[in-house]
Amino acid sequence: MNGVEGFMYPNEIGLQWSILIVLYPYITGLVAGAFILASLVRIFRVEAVRPTYRLALLTALSFLLVAPLPLQLHLGHPERSPEMYFTPHSTSAMAMFGYVYLWYLMAVLVFEIWLDYRAEIVHFSKTKKGLVGFIYKVMTLGSTNVSHKALELDEKIGWIVTLIGIPSAFILHGYVGFIFGSIKANPWWNSPLMPVVFIFSAMVSGISAVMLLYMATTKLRGLKIDIACVDTIAMYLFYTFIIDFAVESLDLIHRIYEADESFRSLNFMVHTKLYIPHIVIQIMLGTLTPLILLAITQLFKLPEFVRKRIYVIAGSLIMVGVFAMRWNVVIGGQLFSKSFLGYTTYKLALVTKEGLLAAIALCILPFIFLYALQHFLPPWPEKDNTGVPEATH
Amino acid sequence: MSAFKNTGHLLRFAGLFVIAFFIFLIVRHFVVPKSFGEYGHYRGNAIKEDAARPSYYAGHEACEGCHSDVADKKSHGKHAHVNCEACHGPQLAHASADDPSKHKPVLPDTTVLCKQCHAASAAKPKNFPQVGDDHMPGMACKDCHNPHSPAMDQAPAEKTASTSKAPQGGKK
Numbered sequence: 001m002n003g004v005e006g007f008m009y010p011n012e013i014g015l016q017w018s019i020l021i022v023l024y025p026y027i028t029g030l031v032a033g034a035f036i037l038a039s040l041v042r043i044f045r046v047e048a049v050r051p052t053y054r055l056a057l058l059t060a061l062s063f064l065l066v067a068p069l070p071l072q073l074h075l076g077h078p079e080r081s082p083e084m085y086f087t088p089h090s091t092s093a094m095a096m097f098g099y100v101y102l103w104y105l106m107a108v109l110v111f112e113i114w115l116d117y118r119a120e121i122v123h124f125s126k127t128k129k130g131l132v133g134f135i136y137k138v139m140t141l142g143s144t145n146v147s148h149k150a151l152e153l154d155e156k157i158g159w160i161v162t163l164i165g166i167p168s169a170f171i172l173h174g175y176v177g178f179i180f181g182s183i184k185a186n187p188w189w190n191s192p193l194m195p196v197v198f199i200f201s202a203m204v205s206g207i208s209a210v211m212l213l214y215m216a217t218t219k220l221r222g223l224k225i226d227i228a229c230v231d232t233i234a235m236y237l238f239y240t241f242i243i244d245f246a247v248e249s250l251d252l253i254h255r256i257y258e259a260d261e262s263f264r265s266l267n268f269m270v271h272t273k274l275y276i277p278h279i280v281i282q283i284m285l286g287t288l289t290p291l292i293l294l295a296i297t298q299l300f301k302l303p304e305f306v307r308k309r310i311y312v313i314a315g316s317l318i319m320v321g322v323f324a325m326r327w328n329v330v331i332g333g334q335l336f337s338k339s340f341l342g343y344t345t346y347k348l349a350l351v352t353k354e355g356l357l358a359a360i361a362l363c364i365l366p367f368i369f370l371y372a373l374q375h376f377l378p379p380w381p382e383k384d385n386t387g388v389p390e391a392t393h
Numbered sequence: 394m395s396a397f398k399n400t401g402h403l404l405r406f407a408g409l410f411v412i413a414f415f416i417f418l419i420v421r422h423f424v425v426p427k428s429f430g431e432y433g434h435y436r437g438n439a440i441k442e443d444a445a446r447p448s449y450y451a452g453h454e455a456c457e458g459c460h461s462d463v464a465d466k467k468s469h470g471k472h473a474h475v476n477c478e479a480c481h482g483p484q485l486a487h488a489s490a491d492d493p494s495k496h497k498p499v500l501p502d503t504t505v506l507c508k509q510c511h512a513a514s515a516a517k518p519k520n521f522p523q524v525g526d527d528h529m530p531g532m533a534c535k536d537c538h539n540p541h542s543p544a545m546d547q548a549p550a551e552k553t554a555s556t557s558k559a560p561q562g563g564k565k
Binding site: 082111143153 | 400402403405406409417429430434515516
């Protein structure tokens, strides 16, 4: 059989979960991570990263809108997906997740963004004409109360929403790890540490995504990057990354020490089929290199332009590394046989429903959403060009 | 009252949720099938609909009524617990016809049939009889094994009882 070595059970030869299922936790992770960065401003009062606050929220929203699409495309029959809400099955983790997703989308993200932008929305609803003005009018929900008192109240409610949002983001992404971690038939996945590993890698990838986006958009708009802001993000990124690295190492050490009956087989897989994506890309390029790079920026006083370059390189490597981690979990978990005697191969198609092109399209889509959103709800820190009075202070 | 003066927009947002929830309930009322949950987490009518679908299998009792000779032979061999229709395919049309000979089943081709169960595979229990491609290649299994009683080393009494000498597939 093509690409099969050793003994595989017939149902294991073809992989059921494709690159789209790799994208799904990757994209959800970016949502959770971006939101955690936003919460740094709101809850932990890290004023230095305020320039990225709104960008982080909009990024989270754009990616959250795309998050279920890989699943829809993989399963087919999107018209059936509402049935999950209509006839919820309480013992199905997937079904319950539908509610977590909806809760996170509507009660956390959309609500928080709406609260934060209300002053602008009201302002635009009065100044913009035509269809655009009408959309803003609808978004005001017919209330133009932007008095100092009202905005102060919004600020308080926003704080509460963010506070609730942090555990929600953890649940949102912890669940994705849970889906894998709770599969007891698959030793590559089955680990109670899985949700924790997923959450921390999500935070790392989401924070670097927003950091890169902030740097790129500022460059594109021909403005100066707020170095204090990027420095602070990089510092938090570094700390989160250390925790992430520690938790992932713990998982690894635990597996090696436990060395249960699956170990020989999994170990063999990591040294052969998964060597490039796991050892080289995920661990060496995607984890150790950016960790060392970020450590250098924390330890030594480097000139600004060097730091910026290091942040871009480290951030990009992290994005690749976390993607590789999702890949190794999802694809790696299907490459070996339950007999522990055989291995199969994943062949990535190009133009099929679950092929590379579909995956690339799904990766571009959040940026299109983000582009549209930033037109309507400008996230940029400098407010002078909009003429809107300072809303959040 | 003044405490709520500035909460108007928040109440409106909350109102959106309430409206959405009611729309959800109304839509749910119409799209969830009436018989859903009658017996469990599925459409109760699904059972009735399945029951109303045409049957294709007659069940081995139906076969054994007429083919008592085969049934008898089979009951002494290792295939005793393999049902007739596992090899012959669904035969309700044959068994329930007024004149079964008009719905004569096509005899299974043993070069294909037997391997479906007996092709060697490491996934099968060790003690299950299985053969690889090197087992008498190029010959039909029935040339040597009687499908209804496949053992080769049967008691001689059994063999003489059949019309021809072994291999039993020789009788035609």
